[in-house]
Amino acid sequence: MEALLKHLVDITCQRDHTLLDSSIVSALHELVGASRVFVHELFRFRDELYIRPRVGINNGKIVSMEEAPDNHGEPITRYPALVESIKQRKTCMEDVNAAGDRTLWLPVWLNDKVSTCLEVTNPTPYSSHTLHMMEGILSVYRNYQNILDYSERDSLTGLLNRKTFDEKFSRLLTSSSPESGLQERDERRHQPAPGIGQWLAVVDIDHFKRVNDQFGHLYGDEVLILVANLLRQSFRSQDRVFRFGGEEFVVLLRSTTLEDARKIFERFRTNVEQHEFPQVGKVTVSLGFASISNESPVVILGHADQALYYAKANGRNRVCYYDELVKSGELHSEVSNDTVEFF
Incomplete structure (x- = not known):
């Protein structure tokens, strides 16, 4: 419980999207033992939906890719489980690869739209208790992301301010x-x-x-x-x-x-x-x-x-x-x- 409260405090004290993303991947990595956690951005380009990573933790190291010049993204169709979760308007969809690694795709819904999703990978399945805790952490992340987004954007046009x-x-x-x-x-x-x-x-x-x-x-x-x-x-x-x-x-x-x-x-x-x-x-x-x-x-x-x-x-x-x-x-x-x- 102490570790959970520590991460919730860390998430809610951020004033920047990159640091907020870093906080959520760090929390999921530590609290649920995920081997790989990434926050992805979803965007449309020429009428096709794309996905690209913003912040991730892999093998214990946090990296930010938001400013990387070669981070152009790739079509979301390469990730069928994520496509299906959005199509069915679900908040969680599991995908198991040939090696047995389990990936949870977690779309973050804001006002019936998805512009962010999380990718959480682990070799073993999660218990219902762990999934319930992840859902709570993501609810805090979603609410706080909405607050940050409001403070960063022009109220008339919706562009960054x-x-x-x-x-x-x-x-x-x-x-x-x-x-x-x-x-x-x-x-x-x-x-x-x-x-x-x-x-x-x-x-x-x-x-x-x-x-x-x-x-x-x-x-x-x-x-x-x-x-x-x-x-x-x-x-x-x-x-x-x-x-x-x-x-x-x-x-x-x-x-x-x-x-x-x-x-x-x-x-x-x-x-x-x-x-x-x-x-x-x-x-x-x-x-x-x-x-x-x-x-x-x-x-x-x-x-x-x-x-x-x-x-x-x-x-x-x-x-x-x-x-x-x-x-x-x-x-x-x-x-x-x-x-x-x-x-």
Whole structure:
């Protein structure tokens, strides 16, 4: 009982999804003796449901894979027991492989949807008492995950909020995990292929004030919601999309080349341009992006912001890349005493 209470306290004191995931895998590993526990994320990509690991414990070692550049996920159809559990709306489904290892798939249901599931593997079957204890632990995890999710998301669009951006961007810039309680990650997972980079984009809805003034704030809110939906559809699950405030959004695009990044951003711009917004009609966006380098977060965000304002000052409804603007002489930067001034 003392060990159970300790883990429940650990789960409910977390203020971050990664640490919460670490707490639940540690609790299940210790309390039920599981040899392997993983928290997976479920997401849709091109109308197909995918699964990818976020945090896991294998052979006693906790690893976080959320920021790994090669963690793209795989189709959920490779795991029939999980597919069946979701189809039947069950909270638990057991699968036994050829070696006799037993895997429990535990979908985490929130508002009749599943975006998270747990995978618990053990060579021997669990007793009804152990299963009942696992169900209780998962109920606490589910409730607290819902609380964290609410605090991390913008209430209007459902996208991640500005506070969450600060945390996730800092984590992306850190080569090793900064969180206490996590083991060191496998550094080989973080070595990008040549030409592969990370990118930050700032998106702004063109003439948004005109929408509010002409049609009212209710239609303005609807435009924000629809643009947020187009952002979700245009980017992959391993990318991150945030509402920064007002009509401004930020995208962290990960593990892709400059050419592909430009195509992805242009595709999103085109998707917005071609979308028919009820009552309002046509809406466009401007986008500025920059590479995520070893500079400070403020400098990188400043680069993307400068590219955005250049786009808005030069026709709108366009995508601009900061380094190209500097190289062509359209923007100038001066480096002095380790600071950067923008003109």
